[in-house]
Amino acid sequence: INITKAEYIASAVEPRQFPEEKLRQIAFIGRSNVGKSSLINSLTRFHNLARVSREPGKTQTINFFKLTAKYYEDESIKDFYLVDLPGYGYAKTGQANRKKWASFIEKYFLFPQDLYCVCQLIDIRHDPMPSDINMFNWLLKHEIPVFVIATKADKLGKNSISKNISCIKKALKVPELTILPYSSVKNEGRSYLLDFIGHALVE
Numbered sequence: 001i002n003i004t005k006a007e008y009i010a011s012a013v014e015p016r017q018f019p020e021e022k023l024r025q026i027a028f029i030g031r032s033n034v035g036k037s038s039l040i041n042s043l044t045r046f047h048n049l050a051r052v053s054r055e056p057g058k059t060q061t062i063n064f065f066k067l068t069a070k071y072y073e074d075e076s077i078k079d080f081y082l083v084d085l086p087g088y089g090y091a092k093t094g095q096a097n098r099k100k101w102a103s104f105i106e107k108y109f110l111f112p113q114d115l116y117c118v119c120q121l122i123d124i125r126h127d128p129m130p131s132d133i134n135m136f137n138w139l140l141k142h143e144i145p146v147f148v149i150a151t152k153a154d155k156l157g158k159n160s161i162s163k164n165i166s167c168i169k170k171a172l173k174v175p176e177l178t179i180l181p182y183s184s185v186k187n188e189g190r191s192y193l194l195d196f197i198g199h200a201l202v203e
């Protein structure tokens with residue numbers, strides 16, 4: 001697929017602000033600063049869609065973007081929501097804010113909707129942090145499909161990429177997991193992710 005249109009629809013801090021139109025959703029989540037905004041911009045090629053922020057922990061809303069996917073084979077089109085979830089694990093946030101974040105995110109995940117999967121972003125350079133592992137396990141426990149994407153892959157050489165991918169699998173305790181290395185700088189992993197979304201929308 002190709003993304004032919006992308007528009008910002010809404011920012012929500014509670015379920016009544018979620019968009020009314022029922023479209024399939026693909027959500028993105030990760031620690032603050034993991035490269036989520038950069039990935040969304042690289043994926044859609046709409047460069048200011050998700051703001052790339054230098055102030056981690058700032059975006060505390062759930063942002064909905066309506067994207068149009070066009071299939072190469074028959075030029076058919078399909079709309080879906082890309083859902084940008086607020087980053088977790090920011091140290092300066094404080095416990096009260098973290099609690100607020102958790103209950104807010106839970107409301108989103110437990111809200112009845114057509115959520116196909118959550119793309120969880122993890123920095124390829126480091127072992128997953130406890131907050132990454134907790135998030136991953138929470139999604140598994142609630143039977144929400146997760147697709148793990150290892151960001152900033154351009155910062156490592158080929159050998160380190162496969163070594164670090166293995167470490168992430170080990171830390172998440174799912175050896176058979178598929179993890180996609182992604183670089184927003186080089187657009188590596190982009191076609192794979194677009195294919196994945198293309199399949200997701202017709203399944």
Ligand code: GDP
Pocket residue numbers: 030031032033034035036037038039051052053054056057087151152153154155182183184185186
């Ligand atoms: P967010 O807080 O998760 O939305 O993260 P951002 O997209 O704002 O990125 C955080 C920082 O990492 C920024 O300085 C980006 O330029 C940098 N960054 C994000 N993705 C990549 C990548 O794929 N490669 C490299 N080298 N840097 C990246």
